[in-house]
Amino acid sequence: xxxxxxxxxxxxxxxxxxxxxxxxxxxxxxxxxxxxxxxxxxxxxxxxxxxxxxxxxxxxxxxxxxxxxxxxxxxxxxxxxxxxxxxxxxxxxxxxxxxxxxxxxxxxxxxxxxxxxxxxxxxxxxxxxxxxxxxxxxxxxxxxxxxxxxxxxxxxxxxxxxxxxxxxxxxxxxxxxxxxxxxxxxxxxxxxxxxxxxxxxxxx
Numbered sequence: 001x002x003x004x005x006x007x008x009x010x011x012x013x014x015x016x017x018x019x020x021x022x023x024x025x026x027x028x029x030x031x032x033x034x035x036x037x038x039x040x041x042x043x044x045x046x047x048x049x050x051x052x053x054x055x056x057x058x059x060x061x062x063x064x065x066x067x068x069x070x071x072x073x074x075x076x077x078x079x080x081x082x083x084x085x086x087x088x089x090x091x092x093x094x095x096x097x098x099x100x101x102x103x104x105x106x107x108x109x110x111x112x113x114x115x116x117x118x119x120x121x122x123x124x125x126x127x128x129x130x131x132x133x134x135x136x137x138x139x140x141x142x143x144x145x146x147x148x149x150x151x152x153x154x155x156x157x158x159x160x161x162x163x164x165x166x167x168x169x170x171x172x173x174x175x176x177x178x179x180x181x182x183x184x185x186x187x188x189x190x191x192x193x194x195x196x197x198x199x200x201x202x203x204x
């Protein structure tokens with residue numbers, strides 16, 4: 001029969017302590033400094049940071065009008081007469097990417113609205129205008145010049161209008177017919193909100 005050796009409790013304690021102590025010694029017999037535990041801090045967007053974001057623009061019913069990804073400089077304002085041209089996809093046109101336009105007020109609202117956000121955070125930024133200031137009244141001739149047949153149009157129809165700062169800086173603007181009368185139609189080119197998701201933050 002094999003003999004079972006029982007180590008006294010005190011001796012076991014000394015053995016464990018010796019092992020732990022020897023683990024703290026280097027080959028030269030010097031003790032190592034305690035291991036430093038580092039924590040990961042998530043960046044918060046600050047003014048001047050470069051931000052890659054995902055943008056979804058829905059209509060008033062929540063249906064997606066435009067999907068895009070582009071880079072914004074946080075809290076950087078554009079001149080009020082300078083539109084922001086970006087590449088995006090309108091689900092109604094399949095997967096075809098086209099250039100679209102944000103008015104400077106909208107770009108500035110996004111640029112300032114992302115300050116304080118974190119990576120992967122999502123946020124809805126409301127349209128910065130009020131009272132439908134981007135609505136336009138088009139008479140029958142204006143509608144015809146833009147290829148719109150008023151007799152075949154209904155409220156809710158989508159209209160695409162080209163917006164340009166210059167011949168080389170041009171993007172589409174999506175509008176919705178909100179009313180039709182014998183004198184023409186009202187087309188609202190404002191958006192309800194901008195849904196943002198932060199994809200990348202590059203500190204300034």
